[in-house]
Amino acid sequence: xxxxxxxEWTKLFTTRVWLGILLGACAMAGGFAALFTGFAGRNGxxxxxxxxxxxxxxxxxxxxxxxxxxVLLLILGIIGMTQEYRHRTATPTFLVSPRRGxxxxxxxxxxxxxxxxxxxxxxxxxxxxVEIYAGARGAAPSLSGDNLRVLAGAWAALVIxxxxxxxxxxxxxxxxxxxxxxxxxLFVVEGIVIRAIPAIAPVFRWLPGGAxxxxxxxxxxxxxxxxxxxxxxxxGYGLVAAVAGTLFAVRRDVT
Amino acid sequence: xxxxxxHEPVRIEVRGLSKSFGRVQAVSDLRFxxxxxxxxxxxxxxxxxxxxxxxxxxxLERPDAGTATFNGAPYTSxxxxxxxxxxVLETAFHPARSGRNHLRxxxxxxxxxxxxxxxxxxxxxxxxxGTRRAGGYSLGMRQRLALATALLGDPxxxxxxxxxxxxxxxxIQWLRGFLRYLAHEQGRTVLVSSHLLSEVEQTVDRxxxxxxxxxxxxxxxxxxxxGAVGAGTVLVRSPEAARLAEALRAAGxxxxxxxxxxxxxxxSTAAEVGGRAFAAGIELHELRSQTSGLEEIYFELTSxxxxxxxHSPTSAIATSAxAxAxAxAxxxxxxxxxx
Numbered sequence: 001x002x003x004x005x006x007x008e009w010t011k012l013f014t015t016r017v018w019l020g021i022l023l024g025a026c027a028m029a030g031g032f033a034a035l036f037t038g039f040a041g042r043n044g045x046x047x048x049x050x051x052x053x054x055x056x057x058x059x060x061x062x063x064x065x066x067x068x069x070x071v072l073l074l075i076l077g078i079i080g081m082t083q084e085y086r087h088r089t090a091t092p093t094f095l096v097s098p099r100r101g102x103x104x105x106x107x108x109x110x111x112x113x114x115x116x117x118x119x120x121x122x123x124x125x126x127x128x129x130v131e132i133y134a135g136a137r138g139a140a141p142s143l144s145g146d147n148l149r150v151l152a153g154a155w156a157a158l159v160i161x162x163x164x165x166x167x168x169x170x171x172x173x174x175x176x177x178x179x180x181x182x183x184x185x186l187f188v189v190e191g192i193v194i195r196a197i198p199a200i201a202p203v204f205r206w207l208p209g210g211a212x213x214x215x216x217x218x219x220x221x222x223x224x225x226x227x228x229x230x231x232x233x234x235x236g237y238g239l240v241a242a243v244a245g246t247l248f249a250v251r252r253d254v255t
Numbered sequence: 256x257x258x259x260x261x262h263e264p265v266r267i268e269v270r271g272l273s274k275s276f277g278r279v280q281a282v283s284d285l286r287f288x289x290x291x292x293x294x295x296x297x298x299x300x301x302x303x304x305x306x307x308x309x310x311x312x313x314x315l316e317r318p319d320a321g322t323a324t325f326n327g328a329p330y331t332s333x334x335x336x337x338x339x340x341x342x343v344l345e346t347a348f349h350p351a352r353s354g355r356n357h358l359r360x361x362x363x364x365x366x367x368x369x370x371x372x373x374x375x376x377x378x379x380x381x382x383x384x385g386t387r388r389a390g391g392y393s394l395g396m397r398q399r400l401a402l403a404t405a406l407l408g409d410p411x412x413x414x415x416x417x418x419x420x421x422x423x424x425x426x427i428q429w430l431r432g433f434l435r436y437l438a439h440e441q442g443r444t445v446l447v448s449s450h451l452l453s454e455v456e457q458t459v460d461r462x463x464x465x466x467x468x469x470x471x472x473x474x475x476x477x478x479x480x481x482g483a484v485g486a487g488t489v490l491v492r493s494p495e496a497a498r499l500a501e502a503l504r505a506a507g508x509x510x511x512x513x514x515x516x517x518x519x520x521x522x523s524t525a526a527e528v529g530g531r532a533f534a535a536g537i538e539l540h541e542l543r544s545q546t547s548g549l550e551e552i553y554f555e556l557t558s559x560x561x562x563x564x565x566h567s568p569t570s571a572i573a574t575s576a577x578a579x580a581x582a583x584a585x586x587x588x589x590x591x592x593x594x
Contacts, residue, residue: 007364014356015349088347091315092404095342096364098314098331253316 001106004097008110012080021076022118025158026125029066033129036062037137054139060150062134062141064216066126067154070161071186073118075179077111077165081245082175090254101246104170108242111162119158123151153215153227160231164208164238170245208237261442262411264291265339267312271321274307274468281307282468284321289446289463291411294438296459297448300557304468305448306344309416313342325412337365341405343415346397350390354381354400357389361407375403380429394421402430413437415447419454431458452553466557479552489520489528492541502535503528517541 012018040062041052051057081104084090097103131140141147165182172178190209194200204210205224214230225233267289274282282304289295299305310316312323314330322329325339333339348357358372376385379399384392389400398421405413415434419427435458438445449455452462462479464471472479490513493499500510500518508522520528525544532539 003366004364007360010356010360010363011349011352014353014360015351083349087349088345089349091344091347092361093364094315095313095340096337096361098333098336254310 001102001109004102004106005110005113007096008080008106009114011083012110012114017079018076018114018118021072022121025066025069025072025118025122028069028072029122029126030129032065032068033062033126034133036065037130037133040134040137053134053137056146058134059130059141059147060216062130063123063126063147063150064154066123067157067212067216069122070157070212071183073115073158073162074165074168074182074186076115076118077162077167078169078172078178078182079165079175080111081107081166081169082173082178085173085254086175094254100250104166104242104246104250107166107170108163108238111166112159115159115162118162119155122158123155126154127151149227150216153217153231156231157212157215157234160234160238161212164234164241167238167241167243167245170250171241171248172245173249206233208234211237262291264442265326265411265444266291267323267325267412267414267444267446268327269308269312269321269323272308272311272318272323273320274304274311274316274318280468282311282318285465285468285470286321287463287470287473289444290461291444292438292442293460294434294445294447294455294458295461295463296452296455297446297463297465298452298455298553298557299448299450299465299471301450303450303465303557305450305465306416307468308465309342309344309414309446309448313340313344313414315344335365335408337361337367337408337410339408339410340412340414341408341410342413343398343401343405343418345416346394346401348389348392348397348400351388353386354389354392354396354403355385357400358403358407361404365408367407371407375406378406379403379433395423395426398422398426402433411442412444413446415445417448417450419449427454431455434458452550456550464553464556471556488545489523489525490517490541490543490545491520491528491532491539492517493532493537493539495537498535499532499537499539502531502537506531519545 036050036058037053039050040058041050043049051061084093093103094100097106127143134140143151168182169175169178172181186209190204190207194204194207202223205214210224211230211233214224215227215234217224217227217230224230269288270286272282272285273280285304285308297305297309307316311318312330325333330336330340348354352360355372355376358375359369361367362369362371373382373385376382379402381396381399381403384396389397392400398418402415402418405415413434419430422430434445434447437443438460447455447459456476459476461473461475463473464479491499496512496516496518500512503510503518503520503523506523506527508520508528511519513519523531525542529539529542532542
């Protein structure tokens with residue numbers, strides 16, 4: 001198994017996809033952090049003020065902002081799995097490891113572990129921007145207590161989303177379809193449709209988006225799960241997708 | 256090319272493989288054996304089921320029935336597949352990855368030292384291109400990289416699907432020599448598919464010919480030559496055909512009177528036929544031996560067997576009806592021989 005995991009790392013780091021994802025995720029976290037800090041304390045269009053620098057609401061929201069980059073880690077995992085089909089390398093891959101479930105497992109491990117340092121760099125960018133910008137505006141947040149817990153939650157979420165990506169890729173096999181499908185689900189289905197229908201809104205806490213919010217929960221939202229519950233739930237989604245993918249998609253004939 | 260080592264002899268046995276895609280029966284009850292230390296040509300027209308068969312042999316597609324084994328073990332239960340079987344199927348690389356890194360991925364996965372990547376690149380003549388992106392390779396270079404991938408584990412068995420596709424004449428010449436070297440000098444089992452007999456005729460020791468997913472012929476090149484339709488037939492014309500036929504039959508030959516009056520004689524050489532005619536004082540107008548080339552034999556064996564034959568226009572069916580009849584007769588022959 002360790003051989004297959006190392007083979008996956010070799011695959012990952014011998015093309016430049018990982019670099020694009022890393023830079024994109026850092027830019028996203030840093031950019032959102034800068035925007036959020038810039039608008040902190042100002043009135044929005046609806047007259048509601050955004051929390052000002054120095055408040056714990058601001059600090060936790062600013063540190064949780066890198067969780068937005070989970071979508072890029074999700075795409076990294078999807079590409080990691082689906083590129084085997086897109087570039088037909090599934091053939092040599094399954095020739096080396098005819099037991100295909102082991103390939104999927106190796107990818108889950110390889111991408112989960114690779115996402116650890118990538119996620120760390122992403123939250124480091126977030127912290128850096130927040131500390132400098134908020135510091136300039138008068139109150140650099142401390143790296144302790146709830147702030148630290150939010151950062152840890154965001155980091156874990158980044159890692160778990162890479163694992164989910166591998167699972168989704170195993171299930172759907174088609175790269176473009178899997179990425180578009182995942183984005184539509186996260187931003188349209190969960191982001192708009194489910195929240196817009198009151199009757200099914202309570203379901204949201206059990207969905208990937210709700211679980212992600214739970215991991216970096218900031219706004220005293222009692223509708224959400226505990227952070228650790230959210231993390232486990234997300235991991236569960238990833239593994240269920242991977243197992244289902246192995247059983248129903250990956251084991252199908254490679255043509 | 257590395258030190259000549261003798262590899263453990265591994266025999267590939269295909270027994271009753273069948274596979275259908277929807278209503279199309281791609282492979283039907285196919286059975287043949289591939290012997291070690293020889294190059295076996297796996298021949299058949301496009302659509303005859305060659306690639307499907309090879310992919311089933313390699314565990315990439317699941318057969319509806321039947322087995323394919325390497326010294327008794329199916330591919331999927333080999334503990335170190337890359338060290339037993341090397342395969343060249345479609346050329347599959349990530350275009351952004353260099354040839355060398357492509358090979359290193361599979362070194363890692365198979366637990367081989369990374370230095371093997373450079374060794375096989377040298378073996379196939381790609382040492383200079385190893386650090387370039389595989390996406391920029393020519394078709395011939397891709398084939399060489401695929402072959403290098405197959406050689407990584409130094410396996411006793413090589414399975415190659417149309418490896419000559421995209422190679423220039425020089426590359427084909429090189430491939431022929433390389434495959435013979437791998438089989439004859441190193442004792443490997445080499446199975447190489449092609450839809451062109453001429454491409455592999457000079458390379459292979461044995462042939463397995465398939466048509467429409469069924470076995471047509473299996474044997475050595477020599478067996479194919481001698482056992483083929485029309486081989487060793489002598490055609491002779493004479494104004495005294497009946498008397499000549501009688502004389503030849505008396506000498507133990509089989510004589511068939513053709514529609515145009517010529518005699519088709521089997522069991523004698525042209526010289527013997529001429530000698531007997533001379534001895535009997537019979538005038539001859541034509542005397543020639545009718546040995547078919549391998550290419551003709553191959554064509555005869557496989558004609559009308561393409562999957563697409565059924566869908567061709569009526570005129571084509573009419574002209575190939577005769578060939579179909581021949582082909583069907585051959586099927587019966589082989590099935591009987593197999594039992």
